[in-house]
Amino acid sequence: MTDPERTPDGHYVVIDGRRWRATDPAIPEERRAELTRVLMAWRREVGRTKGTDEEGAARAGVQAAKVALGERGTPWWEQSDAEREERWSAGVPVPGAGGGTSGAG
Template sequence: MSDPPRTADGHHIVVDGRKWRATDPAIPEERRAELTRILMAWRRKVRQARGTDRESAVRAGVHAAKVALGERGTPWWEQTDEQRRARWETHVPAPDDSSQD
């Protein structure tokens, strides 16, 4: 699968004509892959939790992963290198991670 097109400044990807914030390109590949796996696991949990009292908790997991990837929160292009590194190095629990409760 090819990567979606990016805006000229590289800050956003374009999917079906809509702009979405791009993942921080400075994240080391291994960490980016790990965070992406965690994000996808949380998204699967959201599907399972829709309409239940757990939905907001699992959506918080999605949000935490997206912040770590630089797709939410302070834009990565406005952060210092130290802030960016701290963001992606922050522990983001996977849905089955016992430290999340």
């Protein structure tokens, strides 16, 4: 699989002609992979809970994972190195973990 096209500044990926904020490239590979797994689990949970009272919690999980990855919230290129590390190191809720989190939380 090839990497998606990026804008010249590297801040966005372009998929089907649409720009999406790129994942923070400074995130250590192991943590990036962990956050991506959590994000995908929350996306599956959104599908499973669609139209139920639990859907809101699943969407909040997607939001938390995307913020940790730098894809939402304050743009990673506007944050200091310390702010970036704090963002990706923060605990992110994990679906079905009974309130558990991924990472230092």
